[in-house]
Amino acid sequence: MKYALVTGGSRGIGAAICKALAKEGYPVIINYVSREDAALEVKREIESSGGCAELLKFNVADLKETDAALDGWMASHPDDYIAVLVNNAGIRRDGLLMWMEDADWYDVINIHLNGFFHTTRKLITPMAKKKWGRVVSVASLSGIKGMPGQTNYSAAKGGVIAATKALALEVAKRKVTVNAVAPGFVETDMTKELDQNTLRETIPAGRFGTAEEVADLVCFLSSDKASYITGQVVEINGGLNT
Ligand code: NAP
Secondary structure (H helix, E strand, O other), rough: OOOEEEOOOHHHHHHHHHHHHOOOOOOEEEEEEOOOOHHHHHHHHHHHOOOOEEEEOOOOHHHHHHHHHHHHHHHHHOOEEEEEEEOOOOOOOOHHHHOOHHHHHHHHHHHEEEEEEEEHHHHHHHHHOOOOEEEEOOOOOHHOOOOOOOHEEEEEEHEEEEEHHHHHHHHHHHHHEEEEEEOEEOOHHHHOOOOOOHHHHHOOOOOOOOOHHHHHHHHHHHHHHOOOOOEEEEOOOOOOOO
């Protein structure tokens, strides 16, 4: 059976991706790091709509923890494989570089960029062996154009975008596609303290995006219909970068 793993699936964009992939018929593995209550709520919603979901707690920034969790999952599912990997887990620790604390740099790089490495290296081999796989990473407009106050976050997301392009070339012949999506402003816990009234004036569409809109794009890139799309970064930002 083909499973889908969504890192940071307990809240926001990741939760919407879990629900959308479950609607497509995937059994979904909901990863989270601290909010078990939120992860359980996503699982309950999926199951009440007739889907299948399970929780898998691990910190994507921690190589040993990620390896142990994924090895454990593989050992308990000998006939299954994770065919769709969505690298979505993330945090923001904004601040000007000149005053940035060490932890704010390293935590952001570790979760986004090293997190991509920890999950993807592990799961790309089974995908290549089975000759079907999808890796979709949630990057950001910040990783394309750079945003002041986000040198850590822009560097991490820019790194994920570059890694996506390189890995896509390594596995294209194995029918594994590797893409990224780059949202602008999306209404989630991560953006709840931002001033939407001021910011929406800078967005041509005049509003923040929804987690469900990003999830639909991720679902499409994860589908058979997107078999010829690889190494791409698809922007979803209401025209913000046009
Ligand atoms: P969110 O609502 O704050 O949710 C973050 C998710 O990531 C939670 O499920 C959280 O798990 C998980 N997480 C955080 N650190 C983790 C770790 N070390 N290991 C495993 N899981 C971890 O954020 P969001 O807005 O949905 O963001 C999702 C992704 O979209 C992020 O990569 C973000 O950078 C990107 N993005 C967001 C926006 C936006 O405007 N919201 C724009 C562009 C890109 P717990 O619930 O257990 O804490």
